[in-house]
Amino acid sequence: MTEDKKHFFFHDYNDWLEKVKPHCEKNSVFIKDLHLQFRSHKCIMDVSDVDGIYLVRSVMGTIGQENTHYMTVGSIKGNECKKQMWVVPELIKEKEYTDTLDSCFDEAIIYNEKAKENRKEQIQT
Numbered sequence: 001m002t003e004d005k006k007h008f009f010f011h012d013y014n015d016w017l018e019k020v021k022p023h024c025e026k027n028s029v030f031i032k033d034l035h036l037q038f039r040s041h042k043c044i045m046d047v048s049d050v051d052g053i054y055l056v057r058s059v060m061g062t063i064g065q066e067n068t069h070y071m072t073v074g075s076i077k078g079n080e081c082k083k084q085m086w087v088v089p090e091l092i093k094e095k096e097y098t099d100t101l102d103s104c105f106d107e108a109i110i111y112n113e114k115a116k117e118n119r120k121e122q123i124q125t
Contacts, residue, residue, distance in 0.1 A: 003029040013057045021110050030112040036071060038089045045073050052076035056108040058085060
């Protein structure tokens with residue numbers, strides 16, 4: 001859900017890129033709540049006090065074994081992105097790590113424009 005109370009329910013990751021991100025940019029709103037859900041299992045992501053949110057599909061392979069598919073969710077603060085990798089469809093959090101923004105796909109980030117403006121004001125004063 002966005003700050004303007006618009007709900008986005010999507011099964012296809014492309015909706016993040018084609019619907020959610022453009023809506024946020026066009027209306028200058030940010031994500032208020034972000035949940036991942038598989039059947040009755042719901043995982044609520046903490047998106048409070050962040051500069052941006054990162055959401056991307058991921059896959060990890062091992063020779064001789066099946067690939068593991070993930071949704072990688074990240075919370076951006078400054079130049080860092082704290083990422084969580086959730087195995088899909090089961091939604092099991094398998095990995096957590098911190099990365100730099102240089103290691104993120106820019107198209108998968110939705111920035112909190114208000115946080116950017118507040119940070120600029122703090123730096124200028």
